[in-house]
Amino acid sequence: EAQVTQNPRYLITVTGKKLTVTCSQNMNHEYMSWYRQDPGLGLRQIYYSMNVEVTDKGDVPEGYKVSRKEKRNFPLILESPSPNQTSLYFCASSFGQGGYEQYFGPGTRLTVT
Amino acid sequence: QKEVEQNSGPLSVPEGAIASLNCTYSDRGSQSFFWYRQYSGKSPELIMSIYSNGDKEDGRFTAQLNKASQYVSLLIRDSQPSDSATYLCAVNESGAQKLVFGQGTRLTINP
Numbered sequence: 543e544a545q546v547t548q549n550p551r552y553l554i555t556v557t558g559k560k561l562t563v564t565c566s567q568n569m570n571h572e573y574m575s576w577y578r579q580d581p582g583l584g585l586r587q588i589y590y591s592m593n594v595e596v597t598d599k600g601d602v603p604e605g606y607k608v609s610r611k612e613k614r615n616f617p618l619i620l621e622s623p624s625p626n627q628t629s630l631y632f633c634a635s636s637f638g639q640g641g642y643e644q645y646f647g648p649g650t651r652l653t654v655t
Numbered sequence: 656q657k658e659v660e661q662n663s664g665p666l667s668v669p670e671g672a673i674a675s676l677n678c679t680y681s682d683r684g685s686q687s688f689f690w691y692r693q694y695s696g697k698s699p700e701l702i703m704s705i706y707s708n709g710d711k712e713d714g715r716f717t718a719q720l721n722k723a724s725q726y727v728s729l730l731i732r733d734s735q736p737s738d739s740a741t742y743l744c745a746v747n748e749s750g751a752q753k754l755v756f757g758q759g760t761r762l763t764i765n766p
Contacts, residue, residue: 640754
């Protein structure tokens with residue numbers, strides 16, 4: 543089954559404790575992206591990747607890091623999480639460039655206390 | 656930042672009626688337009704894509720695009736309670752590798 547997977551699905555952590563949210567897709571998509579979704583603010587892009595070793599900032603990159611060492615994986619790293627990073631996070635992937643259909647993972651609900 | 660505007664709703668429609676969802680966008684260079692459905696707490700699910708002016712039908716869903724007016728809409732015929740969700744309009748940003756999402760319209764279908 544073609545899909546985007548994320549882990550963990552739910553995470554409660556404390557301020558400053560480094561964490562990684564994994565994202566993997568099995569569709570051989572070149573493009574992958576991370577979004578956060580907050581009430582009243584909609585979906586905002588954090589980082590995206592056009593292909594292996596090619597990443598770039600989205601609209602809200604502060605406090606986040608990403609890497610793309612393999613085509614299928616695109617982890618999101620929070621080096622020192624803060625409460626304002628409490629949010630619902632989605633990974634998405636797309637064949638070709640970012641302006642095509644994007645397919646979303648199930649989401650990760652992160653709470654930072 | 657290019658903008659995509661949607662009425663946040665809630666839009667309430669009786670079961671069996673036609674639900675009409677609207678979206679306007681600011682980027683005249685946009686070429687790709689998408690509608691996503693998102694149930695509460697779930698991920699956005701792609702339901703329609705449209706690239707050229709006119710109508711595109713898929714089952715009970717029809718997407719309409721008017722590039723001159725910078726307007727895209729989604730019609731849902733024979734609305735069902737299971738159609739109750741938030742509908743997100745997404746538009747590619749010309750010259751950038753990204754989609755710009757609207758804030759979504761919350762649709763409620765009343766039995």
